[in-house]
Amino acid sequence: xxxxxxxxxxxxxxxxxxxxxxxxxxxxxxxxxxxxxxxxxxxxxxxxxxxxxxxxxxxxxxxxxxxxxxxxxxxxxxxxxxxxxxxxxxxxxxxxxxxxxxxxxxxxxxxxxxxxxxxxxxxxxxxxxxxxxxxxxxxxxxxxxxxxxxxxxxxxxxxxxxxxxxxxxxxxxxxxxxxxxxxxxxxxxxxxxxxxxxxxxxxxxxxxxxxxxxxxxxxxxxxxx
Amino acid sequence: xxxxxxxxxxxxxxxxxxxxxxxxxxxxxxxxxxxxxxxxxxxxxxxxxxxxxxxxxxxxxxxxxxxxxxxxxxxxxxxxxxxxxxxxxxxxxxxxxxxxxxxxxxxxxxxxxxxxxxxxxxxxxxxxxxxxxxxxxxxxxxxxxxxxxxxxxxxxxxxxxxxxxxxxxxxxxxxxxxxxxxxxxxxxxxxxxxxxxxxxxxxxxxxxxxxxxxxxxxxxxxxxxxxxxxxxxxxxxxxxxxxxxx
Numbered sequence: 001x002x003x004x005x006x007x008x009x010x011x012x013x014x015x016x017x018x019x020x021x022x023x024x025x026x027x028x029x030x031x032x033x034x035x036x037x038x039x040x041x042x043x044x045x046x047x048x049x050x051x052x053x054x055x056x057x058x059x060x061x062x063x064x065x066x067x068x069x070x071x072x073x074x075x076x077x078x079x080x081x082x083x084x085x086x087x088x089x090x091x092x093x094x095x096x097x098x099x100x101x102x103x104x105x106x107x108x109x110x111x112x113x114x115x116x117x118x119x120x121x122x123x124x125x126x127x128x129x130x131x132x133x134x135x136x137x138x139x140x141x142x143x144x145x146x147x148x149x150x151x152x153x154x155x156x157x158x159x160x161x162x163x164x165x166x167x168x169x170x171x172x173x174x175x176x177x178x179x180x181x182x183x184x185x186x187x188x189x190x191x192x193x194x195x196x197x198x199x200x201x202x203x204x205x206x207x208x209x210x211x212x213x214x215x216x217x218x219x220x221x222x223x224x225x
Numbered sequence: 226x227x228x229x230x231x232x233x234x235x236x237x238x239x240x241x242x243x244x245x246x247x248x249x250x251x252x253x254x255x256x257x258x259x260x261x262x263x264x265x266x267x268x269x270x271x272x273x274x275x276x277x278x279x280x281x282x283x284x285x286x287x288x289x290x291x292x293x294x295x296x297x298x299x300x301x302x303x304x305x306x307x308x309x310x311x312x313x314x315x316x317x318x319x320x321x322x323x324x325x326x327x328x329x330x331x332x333x334x335x336x337x338x339x340x341x342x343x344x345x346x347x348x349x350x351x352x353x354x355x356x357x358x359x360x361x362x363x364x365x366x367x368x369x370x371x372x373x374x375x376x377x378x379x380x381x382x383x384x385x386x387x388x389x390x391x392x393x394x395x396x397x398x399x400x401x402x403x404x405x406x407x408x409x410x411x412x413x414x415x416x417x418x419x420x421x422x423x424x425x426x427x428x429x430x431x432x433x434x435x436x437x438x439x440x441x442x443x444x445x446x447x448x449x450x451x452x453x454x455x456x457x458x459x460x461x462x463x464x465x466x467x468x469x470x471x
Contacts, residue, residue, distance in 0.1 A: 175401035225379030
């Protein structure tokens with residue numbers, strides 16, 4: 001089996017598993033909606049004020065949604081033993097990790113990016129900033145998924161990984177928050193957004209190259225322990 | 226050279242050599258810290274703008290410098306542990322995390338105390354302060370991950386991976402926080418350290434930084450010895466050590 005077929009097979013398997021349990025797909029979206037509702041209630045419903053905070057609100061909620069789903073990335077595979085099969089497989093673990101992350105990104109980051117225009121209108125974000133918001137979300141959430149995968153790989157063997165993973169991973173999420181937020185703010189202000197998106201893209205390149213290596217190491221440690 | 230490197234992997238050898246290093250390094254460090262503090266607090270001229278309040282620099286700056294260096298010590302120990310599977314590197318990694326966290330905390334607290342008379346506020350979301358706060362979180366993450374594992378060998382390796390991931394990320398985090406700060410430029414607060422520091426203040430500062438490095442080394446060795454004793458408590462060399470000391 002060549003690498004591409006293997007990669008596609010793993011992605012397909014992860015997506016199938018998710019489609020069979022649709023609530024797992026809906027959970028991050030519902031979470032996204034509910035946390036967004038909290039902000040107008042907490043900060044006050046004044047449209048101008050909401051518009052100022054909207055880029056920050058979006059990114060913080062995406063960060064949290066990613067964090068919550070990252071914990072479950074390898075959990076069921078670890079529990080039913082299919083993770084050990086991947087470790088024993090002749091295909092590199094780098095590839096399986098990257099495939100699992102791709103599926104995770106499609107189910108959280110891409111979905112959130114697709115529904116984000118609706119929430120952007122609810123928060124009174126300038127409509128001209130919506131394409132930038134979606135582009136930044138697509139790039140940024142891929143980085144978040146990759147970093148979250150490292151945390152998930154390191155904590156999958158632990159019984160109480162949920163709270164721990166946020167402590168490990170949130171500091172690493174900050175650059176994405178800063179530049180993702182910067183892109184949307186620049187777009188609202190009519191400034192060029194390309195530099196921000198380019199930096200997010202550079203982060204994504206670095207994360208694709210290195211994060212699956214750390215994930216592979218982490219998965220081996222977790223299975224050995 | 227290589228035989229020295231291999232010997233580092235042996236717990237009894239490391240325990241003995243660290244004991245003989247500590248015997249002279251620890252008193253020397255205590256004397257140096259005391260001397261440096263006296264030099265900095267009593268025998269340097271007051272700053273013409275900040276008066277005497279700047280003297281906290283002799284604790285604040287050394288703590289911050291060594292806290293940053295400590296992360297790299299930890300990451301290098303992690304790399305050694307992953308590449309050469311050396312158990313003592315795990316011990317060093319585990320031992321340096323709490324020291325680094327404590328130094329980062331000291332740097333943040335002394336910074337806040339210094340900020341009150343200088344800037345008129347305890348806390349500012351300045352790029353450097355924010356970066357130090359994130360460094361504290363990175364240290365705490367390592368400690369939390371280590372404590373979460375029951376199998377301490379796996380804990381060491383997992384922390385090594387996390388420390389290396391953190392090392393790649395630290396420059397990115399620092400640059401992005403700098404960027405974020407330049408976007409949110411607050412109005413009136415400015416770091417006063419821009420004028421070049423006078424030699425009469427610089428020498429005690431450098432002396433204190435060296436003393437803090439020595440303090441870090443002492444704490445690291447003491448922590449490593451404690452960790453070694455607890456990990457190896459069922460082995461023969463510990464039993465002999467206890468028998469000898471009786």
